[in-house]
Amino acid sequence: MPHALTRRQHLQKMWLTQVVRGCAAKRLMTRRTRKLCGLDNEQLTSTTQQLSSCYHPSSSTSYSNRVPSPLGNSRSPILLSRSSLSTKMPQLSDEKAKFTAPDGLSTKYRVEEVHRYMVDCMTAVGTPQAHAAALADVLVAADRRGHYSHGLNRLEMYVNDVKQKVCDGNAEPTITKESVSTALVNGNNGLGPVVGNFCMDLAIKKAKETGIGWVCTRGSNHYGIAGWYSMRATKEGLLGMSVTNTSPLVAPTRAKKAALGTNPISVSAPGKDGDDFVLDMATCVVAVGKIEVERRKNKPIPEGWAIDKDGQITTDATEGMQGALMPLGGPELHSGYKGYGLGMLVEVFCGIMSGGQYGPNVRKWMNTDREADLGQAFMALDPSFFAPGFEDRMSDLMNHCRNMEPADASKPVLVAGDPERQHINKVEQDGGITYHINQINDSWKLAKALGIKPME
Numbered sequence: 222m223p224h225a226l227t228r229r230q231h232l233q234k235m236w237l238t239q240v241v242r243g244c245a246a247k248r249l250m251t252r253r254t255r256k257l258c259g260l261d262n263e264q265l266t267s268t269t270q271q272l273s274s275c276y277h278p279s280s281s282t283s284y285s286n287r288v289p290s291p292l293g294n295s296r297s298p299i300l301l302s303r304s305s306l307s308t309k310m311p312q313l314s315d316e317k318a319k320f321t322a323p324d325g326l327s328t329k330y331r332v333e334e335v336h337r338y339m340v341d342c343m344t345a346v347g348t349p350q351a352h353a354a355a356l357a358d359v360l361v362a363a364d365r366r367g368h369y370s371h372g373l374n375r376l377e378m379y380v381n382d383v384k385q386k387v388c389d390g391n392a393e394p395t396i397t398k399e400s401v402s403t404a405l406v407n408g409n410n411g412l413g414p415v416v417g418n419f420c421m422d423l424a425i426k427k428a429k430e431t432g433i434g435w436v437c438t439r440g441s442n443h444y445g446i447a448g449w450y451s452m453r454a455t456k457e458g459l460l461g462m463s464v465t466n467t468s469p470l471v472a473p474t475r476a477k478k479a480a481l482g483t484n485p486i487s488v489s490a491p492g493k494d495g496d497d498f499v500l501d502m503a504t505c506v507v508a509v510g511k512i513e514v515e516r517r518k519n520k521p522i523p524e525g526w527a528i529d530k531d532g533q534i535t536t537d538a539t540e541g542m543q544g545a546l547m548p549l550g551g552p553e554l555h556s557g558y559k560g561y562g563l564g565m566l567v568e569v570f571c572g573i574m575s576g577g578q579y580g581p582n583v584r585k586w587m588n589t590d591r592e593a594d595l596g597q598a599f600m601a602l603d604p605s606f607f608a609p610g611f612e613d614r615m616s617d618l619m620n621h622c623r624n625m626e627p628a629d630a631s632k633p634v635l636v637a638g639d640p641e642r643q644h645i646n647k648v649e650q651d652g653g654i655t656y657h658i659n660q661i662n663d664s665w666k667l668a669k670a671l672g673i674k675p676m677e
């Protein structure tokens with residue numbers, strides 16, 4: 222017979238029962254959680270073992286239940302989702318830690334080889350070849366364009382999401398409702414690029430028929446560089462726009478904490494002979510990936526990119542990741558509220574329009590406790606429905622700007638899309654993409670953890 226429990230022990234037991242049922246893993250007991258329960262590691266292990274003996278995997282516990290803390294309403298409830306079960310799987314980071322990359326790995330790789338490696342990583346966790354290739358197309362494009370934060374650097378996140386079944390690598394999007402020029406899509410929790418390509422292709426089709434196509438989706442995942450989708454329309458001679466919401470990382474002007482994502486906006490417009498205007502920008506000072514890249518290199522970040530957890534501007538990349546990013550413009554004095562407004566605008570078209578998650582409701586960055594349910598929007602506009610000569614005027618304006626006398630002779634005036642074009646040319650001249658050695662060592666370990674061929 223069990224001995225009588227104190228009220229505190231009873232509460233601990235009830236709460237742990239629910240946690241163990243919902244999560245089936247003591248791993249989920251964070252240090253903070255243990256503290257709240259007044260348990261040390263040993264107590265936790267023995268309590269979990271005792272409780273496991275009465276745990277039935279077939280139990281019909283609702284995983285979406287909010288489990289109250291034993292400390293009552295003063296603490297946040299813990300959200301247990303269906304996908305919490307995925308924490309039973311070995312973590313990729315643990316698997317990677319078993320390997321040490323050899324010295325002297327090359328830092329330059331052919332574009333096709335990087336693509337092959339990415340596809341192999343994704344298929345190794347069960348993604349169909351075509352979906353893996355769609356993702357690799359976007360990630361390789363990011364690296365070729367010089368946006369290293371959104372290429373190879375981001376691959377492990379997608380691998381993890383699919384491995385942990387928090388994103389469905391097999392899923393195909395479906396149309397929920399549509400008119401001649403609009404559609405609402407459900408991404409069905411598929412890979413972001415699979416959903417994004419589907420939506421933009423639908424918007425392009427509608428734009429060719431009616432002049433404009435506007436497609437919103439919910440149920441999507443991280444889709445990579447927003448420019449990939451706007452450029453897809455521009456390749457067809459159309460103006461393209463794409464926006465996505467993302468995990469809350471950006472603090473509204475005057476706030477200490479994040480409430481909005483880095484919510485990128487991309488608008489592309491065709492110029493003459495493929496010389497296109499491609500604006501592709503986060504609505505914060507820099508995308509979080511750029512801070513991650515600096516952290517990977519153990520380098521400081523410039524002042525004005527991020528605030529620390531106390532709301533103070535920081536130059537420490539790790540502190541910046543723990544605090545919040547600043548909206549485009551930075552502090553209020555530098556009109557940061559305009560970037561804040563643009564971030565809200567993205568949400569109007571994404572989470573709010575599509576009925577997906579929005580703002581602070583989007584799951585936390587790199588969390589895999591539940592589906593992302595991101596909102597995204599894609600617009601295609603046919604300029605031939607308006608005044609003739611769009612491409613001529615577009616090129617004329619871009620060339621006017623480029624030909625202006627620069628303030629610094631060594632830095633010619635550019636237009637949006639030029640820095641990326643220059644980077645693509647450099648990759649072509651170099652015969653491959655050059656990465657930081659830390660990135661290469663990390664990718665080597667990921668290959669070993671997944672049992673696939675590293676990049677050669």
Ligand SMILES: NC(=O)c1ccc[n+]([C@@H]2O[C@H](COP(=O)([O-])OP(=O)(O)OC[C@H]3O[C@@H](n4cnc5c(N)ncnc54)[C@H](O)[C@@H]3O)[C@@H](O)[C@H]2O)c1
Pocket residue numbers: 368371443444445446447448465466467483484485486487499500501502503504506507508509511634635636637638639640641
């Ligand atoms: N999917 C996501 O969750 C997500 C979130 C944030 C950012 N992103 C992506 O990250 C990438 C990087 O975003 P970013 O804001 O750091 O980009 P960035 O600041 O490097 O560039 C933003 C834009 O400014 C243009 N530009 C740069 N220098 C210029 C100059 N001197 N003159 C004229 N134009 C110039 C670029 O061509 C680009 O269009 C983008 O592709 C974006 O879509 C994705």
